[in-house]
Amino acid sequence: MNARMEVLGPQGERFDEILTPEALRFLTRLHDRFVGRRHEILATRMERRRAIENGRDLRFLPETREIREDPEWRVAGAGPGLEDRRVEITGPTDRKMTINAMNSGAKVWLADHEDAMSPTWANVVGGQLNLFDAIRRQVDFTSPEGKEYRLGEQTPTIVFRPRGWHLVEKHLRYTDAPGIAGPASGSLVDFGLYAFHNAHELIARGSGPYFYLPKLESHLEARLWDDVFSFTEELLGIPHGTIRATVLIETIPAAFEMEEILYELRDHCAGLNAGRWDYIFSIIKNFRGRGAAFTLPDRARITMTVPFMRAYTELLVATCHKRGAHAIGGMSAFIPNRRDPEVTARALEQVSADKRREAGDGFDGTWVAHPDLIDTARAEFDAVLGDKPNQVDRLRDDVHVEARELVDLRIDGEVTDAGVAANVSIALRYLESWLRGVGAAAIDNLMEDAATAEISRSQLWQWIRQGTVTKEGTKVTAAHVENLLGAALAEHRTEDGRFDDAAELVRGLALGEEFPTFLTIEAYSRFLVEPEVTAALEARSTGPIPVGEGRAA
Template sequence: MNARMEVLGPQGERFDEILTPEALRFLARLHESFVGRRHEALTARMERRRGIENGRDLDFLSETRAIREDPDWRVAGAGPGLDDRRVEITGPTDRKMTVNAMNSGAKVWLADHEDATSPTWANVVGGQVNLCDAIRRQIDFTSAEGKEYRLGESTPTIVFRPRGWHLVEKHLRFTDGPGIAGPASASLVDFGLYAFHNAHELIARGSGPYFYLPKLESHLEARLWDDVFSLSEQLLGVPHGTIRATVLIETIPAAFEMEEILYELRDHCAGLNAGRWDYIFSIIKNFRGRGAAFTLPDRARITMTVPFMRAYTELLVATCHKRGAHAIGGMSAFIPNRRDPEVTARALEQVAADKRREARDGFDGTWVAHPDLIPTAQAEFDAVLDERPNQLDRMRDDVRVDARALLDLTIEGEVTDAGVAANVSIAVRYLESWLRGVGAAAIDDLMEDAATAEISRSQLWQWIRQGTVTREGTRVTAAFVERLLSAELEVRRTPDGRFEDAAELVRGLALGDDFPTFLTIEAYSRFLVEPEVEVAITSPATGSGAVGEGRAA
């Protein structure tokens, strides 16, 4: 094997425990085997999106009809410790949040290196350190105020979410022969380090290496992950099918290929998740230039009961249960405020209604973003499940969802001046938090992550391009958004904050002629990569971009 993985990022505390020679060889083997197919997948995404922009309508695939019509195949299903998923808590893997999640009382912790994590080098590797410690029950944390956090007796099953195929990890360089070098795939780095260090330990403790797969757009991308899993199991010496994955259906192309995605991952698949926020972003991104019929109103008006969201979630439950897979609901953005009883009461009411609808629709579990929401969510699922771990036996034969239903964007509501201002404020404040290394931020009593920020900035871009006029009669223009940005900066600017940088990013993301496919791509390259790493990765002596930066995503 000529391939190797070089560490360009600085060494941090205990990084040597994660970035071992053996782990780097494992990563190099994964890259050698799959980096070319990753590029093919990203190119296919770009071509599909260009077709949609040019007026091609999405539909279910004729070439895979036989898979959908075959009644006999099933997925592997839940692995040990994953049978009951009625409440899953999501969050980043910094040390305090890790301990809190492990003590939350949830059935599952979604340990997130994707939308809830700002991918600083310290967060990427430090999060792996924290996961290793948590799995081995060797983790604790003492706050600056002296408060101690230690693990309780009962802890949730961990499901780890790596970054998506479109992202790179520039602090690691993959080389495969003379003159061929480039940044590593963030997906393979996150997955590979977690699997390499923890697979055997998790199995020994009665669980297994379980993953959430984000941002998939096709069954061919699922096939790529399945092959990554199979090779990894072979290299790690664990039985085929030990790895289990839950796929987030959070892009509109993937909604038309749910059964095919399950089929491709059937030996490794536990279920599907309705990733609502990225799904809304995907709708906007793909149809942003298709006219007023595809222009959505204020973000607050896009609820789970509007036609296209209702069709998508009902199809997901029916598809999962038909094939023996868990259907996991999404995250309501409302969060409690322990200093404001009124806000907390409103959040609990909203979350209860959301989880009640999911449980009654047939979902087997759901997400929350705050420990205080777990009792509310669990009560709604307990009311439906009782002592059963799930409701996989509930077939949704009544569901009939066609392409028209998935693309029915009829919503009662308008774009308002307040909605435009809210999107500007959310985008600036979230990106400022992200630039400081905090990827999940409480803003106006809502939990914002990269996916919700994507909705805000993509709506701004679309409203400007479509010449949208608000309910109050204001035309949404670049100049109008720029004035709102300036006003936001006047209110938010602090000496030690990153608001100027955040506003600069919003200008590029929302006001430019081009539409950046993900806000994280440019923001990461410009602000989170160590300067000496950027020089090394683009040096002519080492080649540039053979592995690529995912900009075709």
């Protein structure tokens, strides 16, 4: 056992292959170097959010104007195997999904330990094992029904998404040099285990250690990641710049610092991604208390063509191509249903239109959440790209986005009774799935993950606080939402499910006076961490180590 990085979680089959003494020492070195800066950026986030809530408008930073106006610098760009990213499939790293993603025919697999994964200890370590095996082509799976899954000849390039800076891993206890103990950083654990075990193997196989970086809010957070990458390359003895990252622009503060984020990561950067669902959630979270002008209508009405989303995506493409970076589109939530041809036809139509718009706007690739959508998405990008691997050389000099356009929240739509009820039902059913360890759930023919569920619960909180009245004349109150929650429970509760726990979470997330910054923080601590692990952490914590972002001020 490593003296300062202790495993508190239970041992599962083959866990010792991932949680080796050498890997734990590597995690300790990452924490020693970077955990203090992690705490600083989380504090800065809360200060900025408080300022926005109090009326400060976001702006392009005057202190970094020289970076934006310097025409010379470029990012490192695509690493080996990342030149063509026209279709990327996203999904968690359970055994079956790993094989299905690797056999999907997509160019890239976003192997997700963030919004599409419920961070149970079994999922966190088991996902690392599945990735370890997949990279070495030794992964297989037999379903309970006896169906066997094996890897095909052609497999996608893996880009791994660790948890965001705000999340912790309580099943590992880190003690710093002065002797203060607390939970490990989820980001450093996920990144560190993947890089330690797989970097050299990936390089030998003609690829490399590639990452998606979630939830960034500033260029200073990008600088922290860049330093993590450089330090890791030094420790592992691989050339500087081998690690490549694609940053998700999925928060409204980050939208004002896209160019600076690219600049900070320029030696390691492959591109930016338009993380649409978390971006909408970030808008609601940051402006939730600033009046009716910042109150959005039904979730279904917030499409990619509304003014603030259009400005955001056009700025992203223009910024990326100006600096030689890939611009990767987001995920349409529509998914096919193999038992319902009408649902499938509607999903394919919606996805086709979404990807046609992205390819036409200059995106170099896009996400899908289901293998049956790959051909549809690919066809739209093939029509624009042809034999070219990307369209990074397509400059968008016609794009000139001003700060006010990024927060132009005017949308042709209203809050409806059906929209309120849908948000309650989605939040309940998604959280119930998440508590059972399933972080990507098909609900009403849409793929829901933590980001889409965040929109549903944060809209409920905002509508209650703003005294919103629906199109039909119903005032959205805590009592009304409680009644809808009771109705949803009566409709969906099962004997073997976690619906009562999920309902308790919905009440805390949507009905409480304070606004929880992320639904995953409290849900993780209360329901996914074994009581004995919590007791062990509390017994040894000897100082104020923050465990996450907590609740908004």
